[in-house]
Structure formats: structure tokens, C-alpha cells
Amino acid sequence: MKKALAVAVAVALTATACGSEEKDDAPQFAERGTFTYAIPADPGELDPANAVLGATNTVLAFAYDTLVHSDADGKIVSGLAEKWQAQADKVTFTLRKGVTCADKSPVTPQTVADSMNYLSDPKNKATLLGVLIPAGMSATADEAAGTVTLATKDPNPFLLESMTAVYVVCGEGLKDRSVLKTKTSGSGPYPLFESVANDHYVFKAREDYAWGADGAKYEPSMPAVVDLKVVKDESTAANMITTGGLNGAQFTGADRKRVEAVPGIRKGSAPDGIGEFFFHQGEGRAAADPAVRKALVQSLDLNELRTIASGGNGEAATHLTSLAPDPCRGDSVTGNLPQSDPAAAATALDGAGWQAGTDGARAKDGKPLKLRIAYQTSAGPGVQAGMEYVAQKWKALGVETELVGSADAKYSDSLFKNGDWDMAWVPLGLSLPTQLVGYLSGPGPDAQGSNFAHIANTTYDDLAAAAAKQVGAAGCGQWTNAEAALVKNVDVVPVVRPTQLVASKGAMVEVIGGVVRPTSIRMLKN
Template sequence: MRNTGVAAVLGALSLLSVAACGGTADSPSGGSADGGTFTFAISSDPGVLDPAMGVLSVTNTVLSLAYDTLARVGPDGKIIPGLAEKWDVKPDSVTFTLRKDVTCSDGSKLTPTDVAANVNHIADPAAKSPIYGVLVPTGMKAEADDAAGTVTLSTPKPFSFILQSTPLIFIVCGKGVEDRSVLARGTSGSGPYTLTEAVPSDHYTFQIRKDYTWGPGGATTKEPGMPAKIVLKVVPNEQTAANLLISGDLNGAIVYGPDRARLEASPGMGKTVQASGNGQFFYHQGDDRPAKDPAVRKALTQAINLKELAGIASTGTGRPATGLVLEPRPCQGDTVTGHVPAFDAAAAAAALDAAGWKAGADGIRAKDGRKLELRLLYATTRGPGVQAAAEYLAAAWKKAGADVKLNGVIDTKLSESLNATQDWDVAWLPIGVTLPTQLVGFLSGPAAPKGANFSHLANARYEKLVAEAQLKPAEEGCALWLESESALFENADLVPVVETTVLTAAKNAKFDTMAGLFIPTSIRMTEAG
């Protein structure tokens, strides 16, 4: 698999991570209020707005207002029509029949050729798209039949989730197909809103399309209460966002940290709690790393009280981790319980002794003259819970005889350190994906920096199970996909700690989200109570 980088699996950086479960933030104020402006806080600037380059969750939140997808995910997790009205699925292909009434924001008609151009552009090595091999399966090609109104996506060999991979592929149409440079700070899609103003690091303004009639379930932009304008305001500080929500200067925001409590207690505030990704840590298994030895990995895992760590990392708002894929999962099941080495400090010490790591006079273990040193990498921008979790891990491992150095960095530096410099031994890395296939390139295959396998995993059982699962239709392969995750945990390749949650809050408005993206036709302004 080609090297896509690791940004696609980084907690809040991942388009796949924020609020993977759908939910409604519904302000309990008055009735609907026609028109108006819906203002929503985003935590950082979305950067380049070309959907083929969209790996950041904030980028895809922005893009979800202006772009549609071939299919969508319904509230129950089932695939429902989007730009395509129907489809025919085979093990190595899916043929979509497009709706005939869809137009782009510039007035041009959406064609199968447009759709095929999107997929083939992402798969083109020259495009260097970071979503290739993650959202668009490796080797996928698209072929259009404009006369028949169909487009066929095919893969070199059977691919389990060939249909399920399409609801996260935004389709560019119109002028953006021919000239993608216009997508840097503009939009060219078939969605219900069009970007009219982009002020980096400040705000992004969208205007409603009055001619939009192909939303989910036949939704249009003529529904009462839909905002005429949407402003996405860059508000990096959650306390500031909470203040603006309470005052009514914002209509919506997603909040991770301690400000959740006062928002939940605020009169007239709509709120819903949603899954936002999994908190876990990876061990670097490069040839020169202590965690290359599975006995060391398992011992270090046994030295941690994961239940305590979960509460610390999530500031008490998390849920027990049950797997790597977020709800609504295509494969239901708990892959964690009974598959992670249990907390046992005495057993951890004995295992490290047996592995040749003996404690010195200073309490630090060493083997063959080399100290047991662990460089713990984590993102400082993920809130106080992650900082506290890193400190908890360091204290526990120091007690077990390791010399731990904390390396807190901002999100962009985290990606660089994981993939390029490789200067880490343990990394706290939130993950949020909707399909198990989206993780395969990061958990197997060529190691970084040549590939996306940033922690140098080489789990033969995982690879065997995945190889078998990928050749089966989605449901038939589920038992294998679930077993493959458990194989990672049993080998202590990565350690699931907690399923984190976020609070989605609304004031004088209501809206639905799915997979961290807006369902734009659900946004309604409500009268202040």
C-alpha cells in the first residue's frame, strides 16, 4: 500500500473520528424561524478545501455543506441513496445509477464522467491524495457510461466494503473537475450550500442553493426554518466557544473538555453526547526499540490499570472501549474484552525480569548495558485529559522500571513524528474509523517512512485474517474482521483504553450529524424561547 501518511487516523484530525455515530443537537427553544444565519464553531482552520486532500475532520465538516456522496449512511447504519438512486454490488465492483436531476453549484449537470473523474483523480499517484488507500481502496478505478447514466467502481480483487466505502467520498462536479485549483478556497459541488467567503483562521460563509431537491429522503432547501446562510467560525478555545453558545452568538459547537458541564446545565441548550473516537496507545516495534519484544509490550501493558487510565484520559466522560471501528459498525461485536493483557504489576515486573531487563540501583531497568527508555508521544492539543493520561502512563512505567520521557507536540508535529522522524517508543493516538479496511495500511504492510505502517507492526495472524476477510462480502467477512482486531490486542500491538465522547450543543437551532459531517438539510433555525 502506498504511503498516505498517518493524519487519517489521528483523533480529531481524522475525518473519520468526530461523532461517528449520528445524532441530533436540538435546541429546546421555540418554533422554526425561516431564513437567518446559522453560526457554528470549528476548532481550527480547515486548510485546503479540495475534497481529494481532505484528511482533517474540520476540513470535512466544512466540505459536508457543499458536497454530496454517491450513497449515504442512514440512522440505523444501513446504506441509503445519495447521488445514486440505486446500485448493483459484486465482490469486486459496484455499479451506481445516478439521479437525473442533480446539478452542480455552477448550474452544470452532474454526469457519470464527473463521478469517475473524482475517483480516478484520487487514485492517480500524481495527485498524492492522502485518502487513497483509506477512503478510496487501493487499485480502485472508475468507468463512466453517460448514455446509461451509470458509473462503475472496481477493484483488482474482491473488496469487502466496496459499497460502504462510498458515503465518505465527496463528489466534485462542474468547474472543479477541470480546474481543481479553484477548490483551494472554494467549492464546486452538488450540495445544498455554496462557499461564498473564505477568511482563513477566521470564518467561512456559505449561501443556500434554492434549487436543491435531492437530499436524503427527498429533502430540499425549501423546508421551513432552513438557514439562508451558514457561517463556520474558527474558535480554537473551547471555553470561548462555550461562552459564545451560552450568549447566543453561536448556534452550535462540538465540545470535548470540562466546559461540557456548564453547557449541559445551561437553560435553552440543546445537547447530545456522541462517540468521537477511541483513545489508545501504540508501541513502536522497530528493530532498535524495546517494544520490538512482545514480552516487553505485554509487560508494559500489564503495568497499567486501564480502567483508571480510561477515566483520566476522558475526564470521566468516556465509555469502555469495545473495538477500533465506531458505531454504527458494519460488524457488531466486542473485540476488546478478554483480549488485552490484564493489570498485574507483579506479573509485569516478573515478565520484564524474564525478558532480561533488570532493575539497577536507581530503579531503572537495563539490558545488555542499555536502559529501558520510553519516549511517549502525544498531542498537547487534545485537552487536559490526554496530558493527564500521558503523565499517568509515565508514572506507572517509571514504577515498573522504565525511564519515560514525555514528548507533547501539536497535532501537525504528531503526524510528522509518527511517520517521518520516527522519534518515539509509545504514542497515544486516538483513532476513529467507520470501516475496518481503513486501518489495514496503518496496521500492516511497508513500515514508515516508506509506508503507512508507522509503528512497524508485523502481526502474522492479523494479516492472515485480514487477507481472508477482504475477499468476502461485508457481512460474511465480519467474524474474520472482528477476530483480526482481537489478534492485535492479544499481541499488545496497540492497547485500546477508552471510547471518548463529545458534547454537540445547539442554541436557537437544531441539526443532525453523521460520521462527523453535517446533514445540511437537517439544519433548522428556531425562535428564541
Template sequence: MRTPAAAALTSLALLAAACGGGGGDGGDGGGAPATGGTFTYALSADPGGLDPAMGVLSITNTTLSLAYDTLVTASDDGKLVSRLAEKWEVKPDSATFTLRKGVTCSDGSPLTASDVAGSVNHITDPDTKSPIYGVLVPIGMKATADDAAGTVTLSMPEPFSFIVESARSLFIVCGKGVEDRSLLTRGTSGTGPYQLTEAVPSDRYTFKVRREYAWGPAGATAAELPETVVLKVIPNEQTAANLLISGTVNGATVYGPDRARLEATPGVVKNVVPFTNGQFFYHQGDDRPAHDPEVRKALTQAVNLKELAGIASSGTGRPATGLVMEPRPCRGDSVTGHVPAHDPAGAAAALDAAGWKAGPDGVRVKDGKRLTLRLMYATTRGAGVQAAAEYLGQAWRKAGAEVKLNGIIDAKLSESLNATQDWDVVWLPIGVSLPSQLIGFLSGPSAPKGANFAHLDNKRYESLVAEAGLLPSAEGCGQWLEAESALFEAADLVPVVENTVLHAAKGATYDMQAGEFVPTSIRLTQGG
């Protein structure tokens, strides 16, 4: 994988915050649509630099989604639908997209096939050092343009399942931003229905509507959109909830305890959607206890995963069904029946059989070495994750392990996983939209030489993804799902819960998909 292991893993962990299903359009919208006006949304952090090629933070992509389009998008059931591309032709190793006519950039210039190809090739250029290369844009992808025909072709060096699906995550830069990328640090240059007009870091980002916009999915236009969208940076979730209840802001995404208060507030439009997965990985280095698959399975059997799921999600989660988030290209449940079941007695017997015998203080010992587990987790992931770590520690202590909890901030997570490697178990969220985006993390060179931070070596997984990667996406779904199940059966990683998030609105309605606005869905409502 070209992306350095540490940078790629940071992308994985941070992109997790981007994932989730449709947006806040459930319930009573509070009245008929209103024209004009300002829609204000509570942004939980500053988005940083706004160049789409460098946009790895979820909050950055939320911001960019107002101003940029992609070639295709996904419906709620995961099916691909047109966006900038009106049609496409797919071959095993390439896809050719025909662009819509009449699309313009925010500076008035027409969108060209060269703009689209340039957006791809800029990301794949080694000099760019784009953190989304190898995560959102597959390694080896190239783009060529035919401006006369209005077509752009994305190609891979060998057959690849998700060529078209990869295009749904790629924001297209056009106009002045193509020639001068420095304009994109605090500005936008895209074909979306909004253009950034004011950027005040750590305070607000103001967008103005482009009334000429008429090329949205399914014929969506800007005719009924609010005149202005303000993304107000409000890091404190309680403050955001208070402002939404008072009507000062129209929308907010809430993860923590304030969601219960909002769900009980009349007049608040509520929609609970999938957010990201909660799971843990075992370090399988040669000198680690979990190198032995029987030890991994025994440690998994020692944990009541149903109870753990409730704790980790503070009671707001759903049963885990896979590693890829909604809207998934492959529908199905790869988890049920493939994870070692809760069986403390069986766990004890398996550890005995593996040579780990209880010592005088109750801690198991093998060849003079204590069964010590260093459990790492991010302290910035909320009280549920802290409680989940404590619960895991208790379960494994009962099974005869010495457990050391190591809570660290997100910024140190990648360094600790890859560079120091001083851990045995890690609670790590995953948020990707395609199963192919996980291959480099779940196989291949181990850290620090590669992105395989847990030193996984699952030959069945590797064989299945290699086979699936050569098939068209729909035809390979069976193999992709079976590959995930192979990981769970070997206890390489243990899926625990699918977290959910609340998209809330007052005086407005809006949709979000995978943590990004569906900008043509934003409406202010009368009587809200």
C-alpha cells in the same frame, strides 16, 4: 501503500478529529421550526483549501459537507442508504451505482456519471498527490461512467469488502469545478443543499441555500432549511461556548471543560456522541524492548486501563469496543476479554522471566541495557492526554522502567514517528470509518519505507484481514473483528477509551455524522 508514510500517518491522526456519531438534536429544540434566517456555527479552526480531493483535515470536511453530496450515506445503525445513487449492484471486485435523475450542480448543470467517475479518478491520479488516496479511497480503485445509462462503476484489481462503503466518504465534484479545480480553493462546485458565497480565511465562510435541492436522503429537500449558514472561525472553545450561551452562534462542538458548563445551561440543545479512540502503540523495532511480546504484555498489565481511561477523557469517555468509529459497518466488541488484564505482580514476574532484572536504582536492566521507554504524545490533544502520559509514566516506573515523556505538537508527530523513529510508546488517536483503512498502518512495510510506523508483525492479523477482504462486507465482519482482537491480545496496541464530544445548539437543531453536517437536518427554531 502508495501514500508516503508520513503523509498517510498525518491523514490518520488528523482524520481522528473527524469522527463521531449523530449530531446535536437531543433535548428541547426551543420551539417550532422557523423558515429563512441564518444558522451560525462555531468552527474551531480555518478549513484551509476547499478542494475535496485534498480535504484531509476534519474541519475541512465539516465545511465541505454543506456543499457536496456522496453516492451513499449511512444511517445511525451503520446501514447504507441512498444519496446521489438511487440503487447499486455489488460484485466482489466492483459496484455499479445508478444515479438519481434531476440532480443539478450549484451552477445549474446536470450531474453526470462522468462527474462522479472523474471525482474518483482525479483522486487516484498520481499527479494529484491526494492525501486521501489510500485512506478514504482504497488503493487501486478505478471508476468508469455510462452517461446514457446514468451509471458509474467503481472497480478494484481484486475482491474488496468495502467498495460501496468507501463511497460514503467521497464528495462528488461537478459543474465548473470539474474543468477548473482552482475554483475549489476558495469555492464549492457540488450538488449539496448549500453553495459557498463568501470565504474570509480565519474569519468566516458563508453559504447560501439552494432551494431547488430535492434529492437528499429519504427524500429530504431544502424547503425548511435556513437561508444562510455561516461558519464562524472561533479557535477558543471558551469563547465559542460563551457565544452559544448568549445566542450569538447557534451551534458548536465542544471537547474540553466547557462542555460541562453547556450541559448545565437551560435552553441549550445537547447531544453527546462518540468522537475518537484513545490508545497507545508500542514500537516493535528489533532494538526496542517492546519487540518482545512478553514485555509488551507485561507493560500493559502494569497499567490500570480503567483509571487511565477516566484520566485521558477527563471522565467523559466510554469503554473502548474497537478501532472503527460510528457508524460502524461491523457491529461488535473486539476489545473486551482480549486485552491483558491489570496485574502489577504478574507484570513484575513476566519482566523478570524476560530477563529484565531490577538494578541498584530500581530500573530494570538486561544485557547491560536499561529498560528505557520514550513515551511520545501530542500536547495539542488537551489536558487529559497530558495527564494520561504522566499516569503511564508513573505506572511503568513502578514496574521498573525508566520513562521519558516527550510531548510534541501534532505537526511534528508524523515526522517523529516515521523519520526519526525516536520513541518506544506513542499515544495516538485513530479515527477511521472502515477497518480496511487501517491495514497499511498495522501491517506491511515498516517506517520509513511504509506506513507501518510501529513495525507491527502480527501474522494472525494479516491472515484474518486478507481473508476478510475477499468477502462481502457483512460476511467478513467476524474476521475483521477477530483481526482487531488479535492485535490487542498481542499488545501490539492497547485500546483505552472511546472519547466523546458534545454537539451543542441554541435556537436551532442539527445533526452531524462522522464529524460532517447532515445539512438537510439544520433547522432554526422559534423561541430559541
């Protein structure tokens, strides 16, 4: 689990959750065209067992299916499974009949069971194990009934929802996983046809496809060819979509306004993870004292920080998950964070023993109050400006700060290996409350755990444990209360839910759960 977040937090946890497109009254569709879309990074290895990067999941979504899907509102809809029954420790899926892999082999309950059991076997070291696949999960096929049952050793309230993001491998790739490094082997609507690493990934349509999200089928208005182009710079993507070199791309930075003004652009908006910060609460750290954490937050205007960090393209974060299906959407944040009051913050630090000297700098027992502020340079100029704002406010409070911006890999090492930070801006974009538990409780990285901030909140632990015994949305009230306990104690400070622009030209497209939904694409006449 720690490994997955270390990768994802550095590269892909700011992926979109759902996207909506402006719709014409009567759009005129073109038939069997080519759809070109920008992905911001090369997907790397294409084995779905290790699909944690946003770009990887975007690529795989064209070639693979999942048992179920989520719609934009978080409702679970059919995929390979047409029916399902969820219990506390198992989910039984009834599969659609007539589903075939890209190589025409049938997708049977045993196919699905074999694909899932590969992921749950520790010897295969699947990155998804412990994140979307619970440790100890087993899959059992019943060919006569047409079902596959996923069972867990411990209760798992969102096992059904987790399956919206687990791709099923079939055919050749199920027999020989080595082929999945560069090829696809799934039942999805667009098998991979051609690829050049760091350049492009081309897919061709299966016109017999009839088992997509909520029963979606291949339609003539869908593209016959999909060309995913690796475009690492948003300005380049903006130029390409302006001149017709792309049909679609997603934008988070300054180029979004330029793209929005292009004639013929269709504009959709999508959540872009949760921008929040954590304090290191390890032994000997100043922020281990909740009074210090609360004072530091009280010195800030979080509304102002929200605007700066998101470039004005965000809304207040109200809970800690953001990606579809996001089943628990209660407000755990509003009213639970300290209100902005710099004078009260100074008084609180005085009370905590951090006294200001003649130069205004605070110290306690001869030790200066110094905080290292860590953030990813890839997060963009908004986040950097936001951290500069924080440093300025804390300096006025008498806190010495050091801004440490670093590239993705080094940033992840700082969180999970080195611990050389005191406040970290972490762009989390998870979909289920259960995915947060290992990062917000339990052992820290120094004890082989994932609790990088060394949080110890017994109220959260107890409420999360109780919520985990419920099935799905039945436990959402407890999950919301558990999150609220963290926010009240300033264990986590949710600031902003930024948005991305999903822009398209000559096509319509929907982004759900962080990736393009292939069956949503429609080509438009000029």
C-alpha cells in the same frame, strides 16, 4: 496512505462519528434563518481531493454531495445514487435524475466518473488515493442506463461504504481544479458564498435541492444562510454559544460541563475516535518482546486510564474503528488485554531479563529499560494527565520514562519519519477495517510503508486477507477476529472511546461521520 494518516492523526482523527440531539415533543421551527456553527480550525485548501482534515470535511459537506450516505447506525442510504449493487471488485450506482450542480449544469454519470477518475489518477496526487480511493480504481459511465461503475483491480470489501466520504465535484471545478482552492463547485445544498481564511465561511441555501441523504430536500425550517466561524479555542466557543454568538459547536474539554448547564442548550453526544496506544516494535526496541508489552500493560489499570484520558467522558473501546458507517462493530477487545496486576507485571519483566537494580531501575545486559512516551499536546489536558499516570505506574515498575508532548506536525514526524518514540498515544478515528490494514501490517516508514509501530502479526495478516475477499458485512466476523489477534498480542491497546458534546442553541443539528449533516439542521423559534 501514510501521508493521509500523518495529517489526520495530528489534526482530525478525533472527529465525531455520529451525534444525537435531545428532541422536544413539539419543537417550534423558524423559517429561513441564519445558522452559525464553530469549526476548530481553518479548512485550508477546499479541493475535495485533499479533504482529510475534520474542519475541511465539515465545510465541504455543505457544498458537495456523495454517492451514498451513512445514517447514525451505519446503514447506507441514498445520496446522488438512488440504487447500488456491490460486488467484490466493483460497485454499480444508479444515479438520481434531475440532479444539478450549483451552476445549474447537470450531474450525469459521466460527471461522477470524471470526478472519481481524477482522484484515482496518481499524477493528481490526491490525498484520498490509497485511503478512500483504492489504487487502480476506475470509473465508467453508462449514460443510457444512468449508471456509473467503480471497479478495482483487487477485491475491495468496503468500496460502497468508502463512498459515504468522497465528495463529487461537478461544473466549473471539474474542468478547472484550480478554482477549488478557494471556491466550491458541487451539487450540495449550500454553495459557498463568502469566505475569509481563519475567520468565517458563509453558505447560501439552494431551495431547489432535493437529493440529500435518504432523499432529504430543502425545507423552509432549514437555514437560508450557514455561517461557519473559525473558533480555535473551546472556551471562546463556549462563551459565544452562551451569549448567542453561535448556534452550535462541539466540545471535548473542561468547557463542556459549563456549556451543558446553559439554559436552552440542546445536548447531543457523539463518539470522538478511539484513544489507544502502540508500542514501537522495531529492531532493538524493548517492546519488540511481547512479554515486555504485556507486562507494561499489566502494570496499568486501564479503567483508571480511560477515565483520566477522557476526562470522565468516555466508554470502553470494543473495536478499532469508530466513525460511521463503522460496519463491523464486533467486540475485539473485551477479555483480550492483560488484567491489571502490578506484581505479576514485575515478575514478567524479571522473566524477560529486565532485572531491577538496587535503586529499583530495570536493565538488561547493562542497558536500562527506558521508554519515550509520545503524545499530542493538542489532544488536551486529559491525555496529558493520562500519559503522566502511565509514566508514574511504569516508574513504580522500575522503568525510566520520558514524556514527549509535541504539536501536531512534530508528532506526526515522530511517528512516520523519526521513529523517536517507544509508546505513542494515537487518537485513531477511522470508519472501515480496511483503512487500518496499512498501519497495522506491512512495511514500516523506513521502507516507504505506513506500519509506524512495525507490527508483525501473521494471524492478523491472514485473517485480514481472508476478510478482504468478502463483500461488506459478510467479512465482519473475520475482521473482528483479526483485530482480536492484535489486541491479544498487545500490538495495539484500545483504551477509550471518548465522547464529544454536540451543543446547539436556537437550532437542531445532527453530526454523522465526523461532520454536520446540512439537511438535519432546523432553526427554532425563541
